[in-house]
Amino acid sequence: AQSVTQLGSHVSVSEGALVLLRCNYSSSVPPYLFWYVQYPNQGLQLLLKYTSAATLVKGINGFEAEFKKSETSFHLTKPSAHMSDAAEYFCAVSVRGSSNTGKLIFGQGTTLQVKP
Amino acid sequence: DTEVTQTPKHLVMGMTNKKSLKCEQHMGHRAMYWYKQKAKKPPELMFVYSYEKLSINESVPSRFSPECPNSSLLNLHLHALQPEDSALYLCASSPLAGGVGDPFFGPGTRLTVL
Numbered sequence: 021a022q023s024v025t026q027l028g029s030h031v032s033v034s035e036g037a038l039v040l041l042r043c044n045y046s047s048s049v050p051p052y053l054f055w056y057v058q059y060p061n062q063g064l065q066l067l068l069k070y071t072s073a074a075t076l077v078k079g080i081n082g083f084e085a086e087f088k089k090s091e092t093s094f095h096l097t098k099p100s101a102h103m104s105d106a107a108e109y110f111c112a113v114s115v116r117g118s119s120n121t122g123k124l125i126f127g128q129g130t131t132l133q134v135k136p
Numbered sequence: 137d138t139e140v141t142q143t144p145k146h147l148v149m150g151m152t153n154k155k156s157l158k159c160e161q162h163m164g165h166r167a168m169y170w171y172k173q174k175a176k177k178p179p180e181l182m183f184v185y186s187y188e189k190l191s192i193n194e195s196v197p198s199r200f201s202p203e204c205p206n207s208s209l210l211n212l213h214l215h216a217l218q219p220e221d222s223a224l225y226l227c228a229s230s231p232l233a234g235g236v237g238d239p240f241f242g243p244g245t246r247l248t249v250l
Binding site: 054056061062063064065066069110123124126127128129 | 178
């Protein structure tokens with residue numbers, strides 16, 4: 021069964037500093053992995069996804085993530101944090117199998133705080 | 137049109153009321169989903185429709201009744217809800233269920249059950 025673990029429920033960085041949000045996955049088949057961002061009182065917006073092509077995935081708003089099979093990780097990074105990056109971030113894995121459901125399993129989420 | 141719309145944005149209902157949530161997409165997606173999100177928690181899948189047929193029901197109580205009248209529209213009918221059902225209800229769609237297409241999420245309906 022697939023699962024996702026996000027390390028750190030709360031991350032605080034200064035504006036301009038590196039953002040690193042950690043995600044580890046468990047999957048018995050090659051996974052599809054996603055990072056979503058959720059601003060207060062809004063839905064989820066896709067930042068980027070890994071679907072077995074390039075292991076370094078670039079997304080919107082300057083974010084990128086690297087798929088590391090040996091470490092079962094898919095950490096999200098951004099070189100320089102902006103105040104507008106403050107939000108909730110969810111890592112997710114797409115459940116794949118014979119039923120091909122398209123079901124997403126989400127991590128518990130990480131709240132990113134950006135200090136001026 | 138590359139978005140998923142949901143109405144209403146907010147809904148307050150009593151435990152004896154009957155109400156419906158509506159979700160619409162015009163991207164030609166053939167898979168549509170309902171997720172429930174409690175405060176400070178990740179979304180949890182409720183239902184999946186694939187080609188207008190219910191393909192997944194995650195053991196959701198019968199007081200939630202989904203309906204997919206056509207490929208663009210997804211409803212969630214609510215009846216005799218409990219206060220613990222108060223949450224953000226998110227609709228999503230994707231080109232196909234289980235494909236590599238990105239699930240697009242709507243903005244959600246915030247439901248309060250009194």
